[in-house]
Each structure stands twice: as structure tokens, then as C-alpha cells.
Amino acid sequence: MFTTFLQHAWLSFRRAHYFERSIGIKLIIGFVVLSMLWYIHLIARILPGFLQELYPDKLPHELYFSVLFVLFLSDQLMRLLGQKLPRHKIAPYLHLPIPRKKLATYTLLRSWLSPFNIYLILVSFPFLRRVIVPDFGMEAFWMTIIGLVLVAGLSHSIVIWAKTSEKMGLVIWYAGLAIAAIFSWLFFHEIKDASLSLGMAMMSGNLAVFAIPVLLVAALNYLALQNLQKSYTLVVTPAVSKFEGSGYMGRLFARMPVYGPYWDLEWKLLTRNKRPRANVYQWPFAILVVVAMISASFNESTMVSFYPIMLMFMGSFGFYHLQYTFSWESRFFDFIAVSTIDLQRFILAKYYFYTGVALLQFLMLLPIIWFLQPAAVPMLFSLMLYATGPVFALLIYLGVSNSTRLDPNKKAIFNFEGTSGILFISILLVFVSLVPVAAAGLLLPWGKKTGIYVSTAITGLAFISTHKWWLSATARKFARKKYHNLNKYREQ
Amino acid sequence: MQINISELQKIYGQQTALDIDQLQISKGELLGIVGNNGAGKTTLFRLVLDLIKASNGEVQLNGQCVAGSDHWKNFTGSYLDEGFLIDFMTPEEYFYFVASLAGMPREATDEKLRSFSRFMNNEILGQKKFIRQFSTGNKQKVGIIAAMLVQPELLILDEPFNFLDPTSQILMKRMLKEENEVRGTTMLISSHNLNHITEICTRIILLEKGKIIKDLTPSNDDLQEIEKYFSVGAE
Numbered sequence: 001m002f003t004t005f006l007q008h009a010w011l012s013f014r015r016a017h018y019f020e021r022s023i024g025i026k027l028i029i030g031f032v033v034l035s036m037l038w039y040i041h042l043i044a045r046i047l048p049g050f051l052q053e054l055y056p057d058k059l060p061h062e063l064y065f066s067v068l069f070v071l072f073l074s075d076q077l078m079r080l081l082g083q084k085l086p087r088h089k090i091a092p093y094l095h096l097p098i099p100r101k102k103l104a105t106y107t108l109l110r111s112w113l114s115p116f117n118i119y120l121i122l123v124s125f126p127f128l129r130r131v132i133v134p135d136f137g138m139e140a141f142w143m144t145i146i147g148l149v150l151v152a153g154l155s156h157s158i159v160i161w162a163k164t165s166e167k168m169g170l171v172i173w174y175a176g177l178a179i180a181a182i183f184s185w186l187f188f189h190e191i192k193d194a195s196l197s198l199g200m201a202m203m204s205g206n207l208a209v210f211a212i213p214v215l216l217v218a219a220l221n222y223l224a225l226q227n228l229q230k231s232y233t234l235v236v237t238p239a240v241s242k243f244e245g246s247g248y249m250g251r252l253f254a255r256m257p258v259y260g261p262y263w264d265l266e267w268k269l270l271t272r273n274k275r276p277r278a279n280v281y282q283w284p285f286a287i288l289v290v291v292a293m294i295s296a297s298f299n300e301s302t303m304v305s306f307y308p309i310m311l312m313f314m315g316s317f318g319f320y321h322l323q324y325t326f327s328w329e330s331r332f333f334d335f336i337a338v339s340t341i342d343l344q345r346f347i348l349a350k351y352y353f354y355t356g357v358a359l360l361q362f363l364m365l366l367p368i369i370w371f372l373q374p375a376a377v378p379m380l381f382s383l384m385l386y387a388t389g390p391v392f393a394l395l396i397y398l399g400v401s402n403s404t405r406l407d408p409n410k411k412a413i414f415n416f417e418g419t420s421g422i423l424f425i426s427i428l429l430v431f432v433s434l435v436p437v438a439a440a441g442l443l444l445p446w447g448k449k450t451g452i453y454v455s456t457a458i459t460g461l462a463f464i465s466t467h468k469w470w471l472s473a474t475a476r477k478f479a480r481k482k483y484h485n486l487n488k489y490r491e492q
Numbered sequence: 493m494q495i496n497i498s499e500l501q502k503i504y505g506q507q508t509a510l511d512i513d514q515l516q517i518s519k520g521e522l523l524g525i526v527g528n529n530g531a532g533k534t535t536l537f538r539l540v541l542d543l544i545k546a547s548n549g550e551v552q553l554n555g556q557c558v559a560g561s562d563h564w565k566n567f568t569g570s571y572l573d574e575g576f577l578i579d580f581m582t583p584e585e586y587f588y589f590v591a592s593l594a595g596m597p598r599e600a601t602d603e604k605l606r607s608f609s610r611f612m613n614n615e616i617l618g619q620k621k622f623i624r625q626f627s628t629g630n631k632q633k634v635g636i637i638a639a640m641l642v643q644p645e646l647l648i649l650d651e652p653f654n655f656l657d658p659t660s661q662i663l664m665k666r667m668l669k670e671e672n673e674v675r676g677t678t679m680l681i682s683s684h685n686l687n688h689i690t691e692i693c694t695r696i697i698l699l700e701k702g703k704i705i706k707d708l709t710p711s712n713d714d715l716q717e718i719e720k721y722f723s724v725g726a727e
Binding site for chain 1: 541542543544545560562565566568570572573574575576577578579580581585589590592593594622624
């Protein structure tokens with residue numbers, strides 16, 4: 001039976017939306033994955049030197065081990081927010097003559113196939129290899145990796161046990177997390193030292209360090225299996241989504257004249273549907289990541305490597321959403337088509353909304369960056385202008401060409417099913433377009449960097465000041481494609 | 493509110509989904525459209541609402557072609573399917589949004605919504621649920637109320653009796669008749685339920701494979717004729 005389950009799991013993965021794409025999209029996904037790996041590699045190269053500069057009396061791997069407990073707590077926090085039981089995977093089997101125990105066991109095993117169990121090892125792998133292998137050898141490195149696998153496994157097992165235990169397990173878990181957080185704050189140095197000792201023991205291959213988590217993992221999984229069988233409804237009952245009202249922002253937008261109703265609609269679309277909501281609520285964390293990257297990694301030579309990433313960040317979530325202009329509304333576009341909604345005003349409202357968000361983000365970032373790395377301010381300002389000018393223009397234009405029907409309330413790893421390869425690859429134009437702009441900047445008389453910033457900003461401003469013209473052209477283009485897009489929205 | 497349809501065709505590949513030579517619908521008519529699945533009822537509605545492009549011909553509302561224009565949206569209310577609902581809004585938000593597009597003040601909207609209270613049966617307003625969380629029948633009610641809310645001159649409903657309980661179906665018939673008689677609203681309604689159609693409609697057209705094969709004024713004889721048509725098809 002488990003072989004069948006695994007076969008089905010493989011088929012469901014292989015036949016998922018994100019594989020039903022053209023070669024162009026697959027290439028671009030490959031590019032994105034490679035870029036992420038490249039950044040991990042880059043961090044692994046930069047971080048040891050950086051840490052050595054900051055803490056000359058400590059070795060990089062010791063510093064890593066001393067924050068192991070903090071990493072574990074952060075991991076628990078992320079799992080608290082994001083990790084779910086793969087309940088829905090067994091829904092189609094419930095009416096079939098399959099024993100509950102088998103389904104419960106499968107649910108438990110399937111839960112191990114989670115990105116939460118991989119990311120810590122993936123991110124740490126190149127760094128640890130670089131700092132451990134030269135001085136302590138390959139065996140010490142692999143022992144550390146096995147230790148990390150156990151740390152991730154323990155974290156996973158705690159979460160799965162708590163989430164299958166209904167209320168009491170969750171209460172114990174929350175309380176445990178809160179106590180651990182308070183302790184790590186009160187006894188910061190002691191816990192740091194204990195973490196360091198644990199890491200060093202892992203590296204030296206101390207069996208006791210491995211045995212304890214293995215036993216804990218086994219016990220927690222046994223308890224989780226019991227829980228799954230006992231409270232079977234927890235497996236079969238789908239989670240009920242919580243009702244949320246308009247909120248302050250929704251009411252504020254609704255009261256605004258002219259574009260108010262359109263912004264209200266956009267806000268509700270963003271906050272009440274699974275996919276866009278994740279972006280809205282991850283956005284503040286993204287800012288923290290940017291700030292951390294800027295403060296930790298930027299110097300004259302590395303700044304250029306982060307240029308495209310910074311462009312994406314400075315466009316905020318408009319960078320992501322605008323390429324799906326109207327696809328988000330595809331489920332109710334028939335309504336838009338028969339109502340008195342003005343298409344031109346609709347597109348303008350969208351542009352102002354996402355430009356406003358990008359500007360707000362920049363204003364929030366400004367004092368932090370000014371404090372941490374003032375040299376980055378002109379670059380980020382020019383990139384913000386460039387993102388809200390030509391980048392948004394290109395994204396909205398491509399978005400209008402995109403006749404994908406999207407269900408914003410469904411979750412998916414990637415969010416562009418149905419998008420044509422050519423359309424997707426053309427997003428690369430956003431980054432490529434920086435090249436001639438930067439080249440033009442080199443011709444300016446204010447030096448290399450300033451010249452590039454100035455030419456980037458001027459290009460951005462040129463597009464921003466002419467936004468009504470190009471948005472109106474985009475609306476006309478959509479009007480020409482109306483029947484085609486409506487047909488696709490309706491029937492895909 | 494005059495509707496003129498002339499030489500209207502919608503062709504998908506080799507298949508003709510709709511082919512209407514001439515059809516005039518006068519102001520205040522309550523036109524029922526019947527036909528088996530695939531007869532072209534929804535296609536006709538989509539063409540009238542400019543949701544799909546006609547292969548040939550045109551639809552004129554008040555003398556103006558609907559294709560590529562917006563004038564008709566100011567006096568047309570419609571509900572064809574769930575694609576007309578903004579499913580992440582609550583019914584209240586959706587109603588206010590639709591009303592605001594027609595420049596209807598909140599008080600007037602509330603007043604109008606009160607007139608639908610029996611139809612809503614305490615299951616629509618104040619439920620603290622998004623439209624997507626409602627049952628299919630209640631979603632249907634939300635769509636129908638939204639279409640009728642702004643008192644349009646032309647009302648287009650595709651199979652409005654579907655998914656409704658018997659009481660709601662009776663209320664629905666009353667509402668449509670009243671709207672038609674009191675305000676003179678022109679209506680295009682499709683249904684598979686012949687009794688409902690013959691009871692409320694002032695005119696019935698029968699579609700088969702995209703063509704109008706009968707254009708009747710309801711009477712007992714006509715009902716029998718339509719019933720005979722469908723029963724022959726079933727044999």
C-alpha cells in the first residue's frame with residue numbers, strides 16, 4: 001500500500017501545475033534556483049571573513065555553533081507559522097477500503113517531505129564545509145551535518161506531535177517556546193556556551209549527542225501516530241479559514257474618492273486570498289532581510305552582485321503582482337466586464353497602489369539604511385524610481401498579455417501556471433534593461449557610481465512622469481484582447 | 493429598452509453555437525429562453541453582454557451596438573454564473589460595491605436590500621462569511637440580488653431557478669413578475685423548468701442547436717407544444 005501511496009505522491013508532484021509549463025518557464029525556474037544556490041555559495045564565501053573581522057578571537061564554526069539554539073528557536077517559530085500536516089493528500093483515499101492506521105502512518109511519513117526539513121542544511125552546508133573541512137577534516141564536517149539533520153528532525157517531530165495533539169499539545173508547545181525564548185534572553189551567554197558545546201560535541205562525533213535526539217524523534221513520532229489515529233477527524237477535517245472584516249485599511253480605501261473603491265478591491269484581493277496574502281504578510285520580513293543583507297554584506301565590490309535583487313525588493317510586491325495584472329481578478333472578470341468599472345481608471349489605480357507601496361517601503365527603509373550604510377541610499381533611491389517607472393510599465397504591459405486564469409485562493413509553490421514561456425522569459429527584460437541604462441550612466445561626468453545612479457533615476461522619473469500615457473496605451477491593448485482574455489479566464 | 497439582434501452568429505471551429513437571423517425584444521417584455529444543453533442560451537447571453545465576440549452580426553441595445561462599447565452597462569443588470577461574484581467579499585460588501593458603481597447611496601442600498609429580505613431568508617446578510625464560503629444556492633441568490641439591486645432597465649439571468657429551494661423559487665418568480673409589471677423592466681431569462689417559464693414570461697423562444705425554432709406567447713397550447721418538443725427529444 002505504501003508503495004502505491006508513494007507512486008501517487010510522485011504522480012501528484014510530477015503532474016502538478018508547475019510542471020505543465022513550456023521549456024522557457026522551466027529554464028527560468030532553473031535560473032532562479034541556480035541564482036539562489038549562487039547566493040548561498042556567495043554568503044558561504046563572504047561570511048567567514050566577515051565574521052573573522054567582527055570577532056577576531058573566535059573561529060567561524062564556533063560562532064555558528066553558539067547560535068544553534070537560537071536557530072532552533074527561529075526554526076520552531078517558522079514552523080509554527082508555516083508548517084502544516086499534509087491532510088489534504090489523503091482526502092481522496094478516505095472513502096476507499098484502506099485501514100485508518102495506514103492512512104495515518106502515510107500522513108506522518110509524508111509530513112517529513114517538507115522544505116522546512118531541508119532549508120537549514122542547504123543553507124549551512126557550503127558555509128560549514130568551508131570552515132570545518134580545512135582544519136578538522138571531512139569526517140568532522142559530515143558529523144556536523146548529521147547533527148544538523150537530527151536538529152531539523154527534532155524540530156519537525158515536535159511540531160508534528162504538537163499539531164496532531166489538538167489543543168493540549170499546542171498549549172504545551174506554545175508555552176515551551178515562550179519559556180525557551182525568555183530563557184535564551186535571560187541566560188543568553190550560558191545558552192550560547194551550551195550551544196557551542198553541543199555543536200563541538202556533534203563535530204567530534206559524540207554518540208550521546210546523536211542518541212538523545214534520535215530517541216526523542218522516535219518517541220515524538222510514535223506519539224504523533226497515536227494522536228493521528230485517535231483524533232482521526234483532525235486528519236480528515238479541512239482547516240476552516242478565519243473570517244476577517246475589511247479592517248482599517250479597507251475602510252480607509254473605501255472612503256477615498258476616485259480610486260478609493262478600486263484600492264479597496266485591491267486590498268481585499270490581497271488580504272483575503274491565500275497566495276497574495278502570503279506576500280503581503282511576508283513583505284515586512286523581506287524588508288528585514290534586505291536590511292540585514294545591506295548591513296552585513298555590502299561593500300564597494302559586492303554591491304553590484306545584489307543589484308538585480310535590490311531592484312526586485314525596491315519594486316516591493318508590485319514587482320510580483322503586476323505581471324499578473326487581471327489574472328488575479330480572472331475568477332470574477334465577467335463581472336468587471338459587465339459592470340461600469342472604468343478599465344483605464346482600474347489600471348491607473350493598480351499602478352498608484354503598488355507605486356505607493358514601493359514608496360512607503362523606501363521611506364521605512366530610509367532611516368535604517370542611513371544609519372547602517374549611508375552609501376547605499378542613492379542606489380536604492382534610484383532603483384526605487386526605476387522599479388516604479390520602466391519596470392512597472394513593462395510588468396503591467398506583460399500582465400495584460402497574460403491570459404492565465406489564477407485562483408488566488410489556492411496555494412502553489414510557484415504562481416504562474418499557464419503563463420507562456422516567451423512571456424515569462426520576457427520578464428528578464430526588466431533586468432537586462434538596466435545594462436544600457438548603466439552604460440549610459442558611465443558617459444555622465446559625475447564618476448562611475450553616481451553616473452549610473454543618476455541615469456537609473458532619470459529613466460525612472462521619465463517613465464513615472466509619463467505614466468498616464470503608457471497606462472492608457474496598456475488599457476487600450478487590453479480592450480483589444482478583451483474577448484481572448486475573458487475566454488481564457490473563464491475556461492482554463 | 494429595445495433589443496435588436498441581427499444575423500448574429502457564434503462559430504467555434506466547425507461548430508455553430510448560435511445562429512439567429514433576426515430577434516427583436518421590446519421594452520417591458522419578459523422573454524423566456526428554453527432549450528436543451530448546448531442549445532446556445534448562455535452563448536446568446538454572453539453575446540448580449542459583450543463577453544464573447546460574435547463571429548457575425550450584432551446586438552443592439554437601445555439602438556447602439558454593445559460590442560466594444562460601455563453605454564449599456566449603465567442600464568443592464570445580469571447574473572450568469574459564479575464568474576460574476578467577487579468571491580472574497582462578504583455579500584454586504586459586494587452589494588455596496590455594485591451599488592456604489594451605479595452611484596446608489598448606502599441608505600438607498602439598505603432600503604432596497606430590505607425588499608429582498610424574504611428571499612434572503614436570514615442566510616445572506618450578517619453571516620460573517622465570504623461569498624466563496626456560501627452554499628451554491630446562496631451564491632446564486634447573491635448574484636441575482638446584485639443584478640436586481642440597482643433596478644436595471646434590462647435584466648439578464650441565466651437559469652436563475654437552479655440551486656434554489658422551492659420557496660425561494662416561488663419568491664423569485666414573484667419578484668421577477670413584480671419588477672416587470674411595476675417598473676417595466678425588460679428581462680431575458682433562461683431555464684430548464686418549463687412551468688416557471690410559462691408562468692412568468694410574456695414570450696418564449698425555443699432554441700435548438702443555436703437556432704430559434706419556436707417563438708411563442710405562453711398559453712396552455714404553447715406549453716403543451718413545448719412539452720411535446722422536449723418529450724420527443726427524450727424518446
